[in-house]
Amino acid sequence: MxxxxxxxxxxxxxxxxxxxxxxxxxxxxxxxxxxxxxxxxxxxxxxxxxxxxxxxxxxxxxxxxxxxxxxxxxxxxxxxxxxxxxGLHDLSVAEHTLALILAAQRDLPRWARAQAAGVWDHAHTRSLADSRVLILGYGSIGRAIERYLLAGEAVVTRVARTARAGVHGIDELPKLLPEADILVAVLPGGAQTWGLLGAAELAALPDGALVVNVGRGTSVDTAALTAEVAAGRLRAALDVVAPEPLPSGHPLWSLPGVIITPHVAGGSxxxxxxxxxxxxxxxxxxxxxxxxxxxxxxxxxx
Amino acid sequence: MxxxxxxxxxxxxxxxxxxxxxxxxxxxxxxxxxxxxxxxxxxxxxxxxxxxxxxxxxxxxxxxxxxxxxxxxxxxxxxxxxxxxxGLHDLSVAEHTLALILAAQRDLPRWARAQAAGVWDHAHTRSLADSRVLILGYGSIGRAIERYLLAGEAVVTRVARTARAGVHGIDELPKLLPEADILVAVLPGGAQTWGLLGAAELAALPDGALVVNVGRGTSVDTAALTAEVAAGRLRAALDVVAPEPLPSGHPLWSLPGVIITPHVAGGSxxxxxxxxxxxxxxxxxxxxxxxxxxxxxxxxxx
Incomplete structure (x- = not known):
């Protein structure tokens, strides 16, 4: 044949x-x-x-x-x-997600500034190990992210639209957010996820929590996140934002505690x-x- | 009792x-x-x-x-x-190693510069997935690094002083180096490892390879590495260097393709x-x- x-x-x-x-x-x-x-x-x-x-x-x-x-x-x-x-982009997105999380936890922006200044001055940092990571939008990308997180001994909580074995439903989010040191949003775009992480949800995160977005920018209320970061209460590592591209001069570009990459998670x-x-x-x-x-x-x- | x-x-x-x-x-x-x-x-x-x-x-x-x-x-x-x-520091060192590798592969320094300039301009990057990673000094830290690498679908080769099942001996290094996209040195200090990665070993790495050092700075010939990086042939991500601290004004501080952190891998x-x-x-x-x-x-x- x-x-x-x-x-x-x-x-x-x-x-x-x-x-x-x-x-x-x-x-x-x-x-x-x-x-x-x-x-x-x-x-x-x-x-x-x-x-x-x-x-x-x-x-x-x-x-x-x-x-x-x-x-x-x-x-x-x-x-x-x-x-x-x-699935073909899953691992690329997962890799970039880990790059963002580790850069934030191990303070790579601080060391990059020190390198630019030629200064050798060490300090203790946060860790990923033991961090409580909430994956919001748990699917095939979430699984690839989770494999990395478990290798690093983080504690993973999975949330998807509908609850299933081992995965919480989105309705449980209010009670899960206060326990998340790191929130990883891997949500698709569209009306159903629009503004899902608004001022109330972000306020429910503990002090110092890291918000990572590698899904779609529209799932996070940019103004609310900017306010939390400006107040020094939350950190952010964002590969996607709303609007995209992030306008020149937007405060997120320059606020301490923010890492921005220009929607490159899938492209490797x-x-x-x-x-x-x-x-x-x-x-x-x-x-x-x-x-x-x-x-x-x-x-x-x- | x-x-x-x-x-x-x-x-x-x-x-x-x-x-x-x-x-x-x-x-x-x-x-x-x-x-x-x-x-x-x-x-x-x-x-x-x-x-x-x-x-x-x-x-x-x-x-x-x-x-x-x-x-x-x-x-x-x-x-x-x-x-x-x-073993108490193993995971911290492994985490930082992954932060360095992913920062280099996914070009975080490029995005940090773009962020500082407020510019949204995406591009394709290298990946960790499928990269051939040689762990030199395979022990408990190497195992913790390897767990991360395997989660990311990298291809790992293990080298230790003495060959054993699944681990190559250091005498095999010359034939292994040309196949390494990423070389991770996790060697202890001391006379036995001093200058182990010299000009000849670095020259054996393929073009574009990434040299990661999270062991001791003395195991790498700093001048030889600097020359390879200055020629644009190798990249480097170093948590340790020789001498340490790296002197102010040393070319490694400012060469493109170099990420430096000030011996902070264990401190998290x-x-x-x-x-x-x-x-x-x-x-x-x-x-x-x-x-x-x-x-x-x-x-x-x-």
């Missing part, structure tokens, strides 16, 4: 019978796409990959490497299945190898007649 | 029969120390705790919370056993709870007639 696939990389490990055509999203399309059955959209290459789907008459499965897939739905032919890139080298491995597994599934992983639109009979 | 102990904290959980006297190293010594059998030296309080050992006629076990115990040996009465604080909040738990376990061992943990001088019959 032969199966032609169109993928962004020419050096994947593929099962016998799979014939690979390569397109990385550049100007030049390979010829002979009439029999392509599986198409992996090149990552971050704009609209052209999405439009190409309609030009593949034999396609029966499409793979996007993004978690979001809304823009593909209107062009997906009936009966063609679609898988997404859920860890993505590509994981995307390649997912595609290699998907090819094996296709050849074995198995269902794809990360299926968001099931296929059907044509 | 009654047993009097002299410890630095008044609120330990102690077994029945243990009578606690408290001394935190301050001016005021409690009275009635004639029957103290177990003495835990207050941490980081200079010579007075060491001298007190000779003033405790009934003492049969001494606990220091430092890893080093050389200064205690001359005053330790014959037959009295001594336990040290090995994670120490005290672990020290307290060790002492609580030791009290249980004493009451049960068991051997102490971390025994460095065995006791004897008096």
């Amino acid at each position: 032969r199966m032609r696939v169109l993928v962004p990389w020419g050096d994947l490990v593929v099962p016998a019978g799979v014939e690979v055509s390569v397109w990385d999203g550049g100007e030049e399309l390979p010829g002979g796409l009439g029999d392509v059955e599986f198409f992996v959209l090149p990552y971050d290459r704009g609209r052209r990959p999405v439009e190409l789907i309609a030009e593949l008459p034999a396609v029966r499965a499409v793979q996007t490497l993004n978690a979001g897939f809304e823009e593909i739905l209107p062009v997906l032919p009936a009966g063609v299945c679609l898988a997404n890139g859920r 080298d860890s993505f590509t190898p994981r995307a390649r491995r997912l595609v290699e597994r998907q090819l094996a599934h296709l050849v074995a007649g198995e269902e794809l992983e990360n299926l968001v639109v099931p296929g059907g009979h044509r | 009654r047993m009097r102990v002299l410890v630095p904290w008044g609120d330990l959980v102690v077994p029945a029969g243990v009578e606690v006297s408290v001394w935190d190293g301050g001016e005021e010594l409690p009275g009635g120390l004639g029957d103290v059998e177990f003495f835990v030296l207050p941490y980081d309080r200079g010579r007075r705790p060491v001298e007190l050992i000779a003033e405790l006629p009934a003492v049969r076990a001494v606990q220091t919370l430092n890893a080093g115990f050389e200064e205690i040996l001359p005053v330790l009465p014959a037959g009295v056993c001594l336990a040290n604080g090995r 909040d994670s120490f005290t709870p672990r020290a307290r738990r060790l002492v609580e376990r030791q009290l249980a061992h004493l009451v049960a007639g068991e051997e102490l943990e971390n025994l460095v001088v065995p006791g004897g019959h008096r």
Whole structure:
């Protein structure tokens, strides 16, 4: 059995019978796409990959490497299945989250200032170990963050929209916040999470608590957080803010106790190898007649 | 059975029969120390705790919370056993090591400069995931570092003085260095490790590799490392250097690709709870007639 696939990389490990055509999203399309059955959209290459789907008459499965897939739905032919890139950025986000937490706890901004001044002057710092960390929005990214936290002997509390075994429901937040030394928000955007961490929630955190946001900026009331940090009561380490970009001159840029990175948690080298491995597994599934992983639109009979 | 102990904290959980006297190293010594059998030296309080050992006629076990115990040996009465604080700083050092590695890989210095300038401008960074990390001086701190690294899906190679199962010997270093994206030195000081990472060893690392030192500064040839970093070939994240403190005006303070912290890896909040738990376990061992943990001088019959 032969199966032609169109993928962004020419050096994947593929099962016998799979014939690979390569397109990385550049100007030049390979010829002979009439029999392509599986198409992996090149990552971050704009609209052209999405439009190409309609030009593949034999396609029966499409793979996007993004978690979001809304823009593909209107062009997906009936009966063609679609898988997404859920999870491919998890580890990158988790890494950056740990970088932010450890930088705040071990006072890296202080040492960076000392380095710039050429001054060697040590001091005792906070620790991550034993810190009570509340992960708000516990899902696959939260699990990756948790693996790091447990390696560092932090004490983790998990909160998600709905309570389940080992995970608190969002309704329990008021009683959990006073016990959190570090609050890590990994919430998606949208109306349901908008302003979820407002003045009352932030006020419920203990003195000196660290607010980390690696989800969406809109889940935190920026003005309320700024006020708490300006008062010296809370600290913050933010990869996302609302609005984004943070306006020039905003007090969060310069308040002590604040670390800001410009929405870079997901963008690191860890993505590509994981995307390649997912595609290699998907090819094996296709050849074995198995269902794809990360299926968001099931296929059907044509 | 009654047993009097002299410890630095008044609120330990102690077994029945243990009578606690408290001394935190301050001016005021409690009275009635004639029957103290177990003495835990207050941490980081200079010579007075060491001298007190000779003033405790009934003492049969001494606990220091430092890893080093050389200064205690001359005053330790014959037959009295001594336990040290090995391991109590491990997690603190591991945490700081991860802070340094993640700061370097995720380019926190770049974002700190952007924050200071109030500029939101994102970019792709390196990752820890998939990085090949060589831990040089693999022991209890190395294990704590490794737990973090494995949570982050790095690929770890262990090197110690002597090869053992799963651990390479130091003689294999020349062939391992070219495969290390990140080299973490956790070596002790002393003649055996002096200059172990010299010009030849550093030259064997691949372009762009990160040299992390959280052991002792003397194990790295500072001039050779400075030259490699100045050439843009290697990066460095150093909690220890030689000489220490790093002299004002030394090029390492200001070279791009260098992160310096002033020997603070061991000094964080994670120490005290672990020290307290060790002492609580030791009290249980004493009451049960068991051997102490971390025994460095065995006791004897008096």
